[in-house]
Amino acid sequence: MEQKKKYFIYLDILRLISCIAVFLYHLNVLKGGYLAVCSFFVISSFLSCISESKRENFSLKKYYISKLVKLYVPLVAVVFVTISFLSLSPDILIPSLKPEVKSILLGYNNFWQLSANMDYFAQHIDSPFMHLWYVSILLQFDLVFPLIYIPLRKLGDKCHKTIPCALTIVCSIAGCIYFYIASLNQNIMASYYNTFSRMFSLLFGLSLGFIHHYYAPLIPKILKNKKTSVFIFFTYILILISLFYTIDASSKFFQISMIVASLITCRIIDYSIVLSKESGSLPNKIIKYFSSISYEFYLLQYPLIFYLQCTNISENLKLTIILPLLLILSCIFHYILSKNKEKYLLHYIFEFLLLVVTVFGIYKFCTTKDNTQEMNELRAELAQNEAILAAKQDEYNKKFQEKQQEFEKAMKEIDVDEGKLAEMVTNVPIVAMGDSVMENNAKLLYQKFPNMYIDAKYLRVASYAVDALQNLKDQGKLADIIILEFGANGDCTEAEKNKIMEICEGKQVFWLTVPNDRIVKVNDKLFKLAEKYDNLHIIDWYTITRPHPEYFISDKVHLNSKGKEAFTQVLYDALYDYYSNEISAKKEALEKEYDEILNNLGDFGDISQNHLKCY
Numbered sequence: 001m002e003q004k005k006k007y008f009i010y011l012d013i014l015r016l017i018s019c020i021a022v023f024l025y026h027l028n029v030l031k032g033g034y035l036a037v038c039s040f041f042v043i044s045s046f047l048s049c050i051s052e053s054k055r056e057n058f059s060l061k062k063y064y065i066s067k068l069v070k071l072y073v074p075l076v077a078v079v080f081v082t083i084s085f086l087s088l089s090p091d092i093l094i095p096s097l098k099p100e101v102k103s104i105l106l107g108y109n110n111f112w113q114l115s116a117n118m119d120y121f122a123q124h125i126d127s128p129f130m131h132l133w134y135v136s137i138l139l140q141f142d143l144v145f146p147l148i149y150i151p152l153r154k155l156g157d158k159c160h161k162t163i164p165c166a167l168t169i170v171c172s173i174a175g176c177i178y179f180y181i182a183s184l185n186q187n188i189m190a191s192y193y194n195t196f197s198r199m200f201s202l203l204f205g206l207s208l209g210f211i212h213h214y215y216a217p218l219i220p221k222i223l224k225n226k227k228t229s230v231f232i233f234f235t236y237i238l239i240l241i242s243l244f245y246t247i248d249a250s251s252k253f254f255q256i257s258m259i260v261a262s263l264i265t266c267r268i269i270d271y272s273i274v275l276s277k278e279s280g281s282l283p284n285k286i287i288k289y290f291s292s293i294s295y296e297f298y299l300l301q302y303p304l305i306f307y308l309q310c311t312n313i314s315e316n317l318k319l320t321i322i323l324p325l326l327l328i329l330s331c332i333f334h335y336i337l338s339k340n341k342e343k344y345l346l347h348y349i350f351e352f353l354l355l356v357v358t359v360f361g362i363y364k365f366c367t368t369k370d371n372t373q374e375m376n377e378l379r380a381e382l383a384q385n386e387a388i389l390a391a392k393q394d395e396y397n398k399k400f401q402e403k404q405q406e407f408e409k410a411m412k413e414i415d416v417d418e419g420k421l422a423e424m425v426t427n428v429p430i431v432a433m434g435d436s437v438m439e440n441n442a443k444l445l446y447q448k449f450p451n452m453y454i455d456a457k458y459l460r461v462a463s464y465a466v467d468a469l470q471n472l473k474d475q476g477k478l479a480d481i482i483i484l485e486f487g488a489n490g491d492c493t494e495a496e497k498n499k500i501m502e503i504c505e506g507k508q509v510f511w512l513t514v515p516n517d518r519i520v521k522v523n524d525k526l527f528k529l530a531e532k533y534d535n536l537h538i539i540d541w542y543t544i545t546r547p548h549p550e551y552f553i554s555d556k557v558h559l560n561s562k563g564k565e566a567f568t569q570v571l572y573d574a575l576y577d578y579y580s581n582e583i584s585a586k587k588e589a590l591e592k593e594y595d596e597i598l599n600n601l602g603d604f605g606d607i608s609q610n611h612l613k614c615y
Helices: 009-026 033-053 060-087 097-105 109-115 130-158 162-185 188-193 199-214 226-246 254-274 282-292 294-309 315-337 345-367 372-413 418-427 442-448 464-474 494-503 523-530 541-545 561-600 604-614
Strands: 430-434 452-456 481-485 508-512 536-539
Touching (some): 009 226, 009 254, 009 282, 033 130, 033 199, 033 226, 033 254, 060 097, 060 294, 060 345, 097 109, 097 130, 097 345, 109 130, 109 188, 130 162, 130 199, 162 188, 162 199, 162 254, 199 254, 294 315, 372 452, 418 561, 430 464, 442 452, 442 561, 464 494, 508 523, 536 561, 541 561
Parallel strands (some): 430 481, 481 508
């Protein structure tokens, strides 16, 4: 009787849990879900090692064709299908589409994202392909895997089986040390995206694969009892889930958690291999199927999240429909791209449709303008402005007290004369905070407002302003006028907005709406916030610029020279109108107060004389 094939159901359970964790992280629901990527790295390298160790001879051709079919073909299909659908909506823009897609197709997207200052941990989505840095690292590893595996396998077979195990373990430990040091000395994203600093997880999986091939799972005999093994398996799973739930990217345990998550995954794999089952039962078939579509599920989730983010449907509806939609799309892609011995008419129809949409995506990609030079010029200008900002901030701190006193004196003596009012608006001390739109306009702003303090940087979000404003307030350097230009990179929480306004109590806050509101959906929330605070003034940059597409470069957010002039003038006009209204209101109040005095006095003649003298 033929022996039924074993099925490692618990390994698929681990894969599904990791897949769900990453998905929830991308939805900003599970703050530590990014740790599941470590588990995927371990699983991928382990399975590569185990699958090749079962073959007597390593075939480079079969290996690379297998990886091409399993990893690369679905990747290419998803990328160009995404481009096809996004191109149908003119309001959805991906400014760096050309270089980004090239980096994906050539397998260096992680390094490209690093050079483009993309932040995987930010609460906003700049691109539908932000998650593909992971696939790039996998592709890079798979490309060099034969160069690592073949020599180690020969050493193990011909010299001693401990050699590949020991070497990979030593390299894994060295990789952990390198990652830990790099993440302390560099920006977090520099170590998170870097292939070499992430290699420790892949090496853990590789060393575990050699140990399983030459020895056995690292489980003491006393613990190989099925009930005990199941208990320990789920205990490790719970520990892993607790890490997903508690450790966010800003945690002081970030580095250790990445390493611990990889090690726990190794232990879970050990018990998964021991706990094999037959694959014929219905529950096992369901788990096996959902595990089989996990790669398509991963590839499609960010494009779908990005697309829904750009629509006008409510957040609750998005969260309700995204999972069913994602599962349906994953099943369709898997059905089309998987190898089926028997193909039916439906399969051919789906294949044809996918081919048509993919070809259309390739066409749109090829005909899209390459904005690389324009974006590089923007980054270069931002770098120059960053140095200017630092120097001007120091200058601001020195002059703040002096200018504040001058301004208060001017306010007392100012006449309604428009010339004096214009001079006052130009010289008023201002604290301005924002993202790269403001940073890129620093030179012109400093020319218009010489006493302005600007704190702005690329991809910055409004939550930054909480600590920055509090800092200035604690130092007594928070000006009476505060300009905020945030939101283009995604919204902050309502609590953070309220905290900003609490810090700015007694100050006048001018907050600009964003031109890409159809994507980020922040403007309505700003107007709603203004209803709660009398000192919050909304500058509707979105409405002002709608008739003027000529203000922007290709991404429709950053400004060209004409747009910078308009931006600066809009700020000036807003401040001018505010002070003009303030002066008018004060004069009205004085006149009203004086009229009341007149009404309360008996001798109108004397009062009239006094009235004349006053003026």
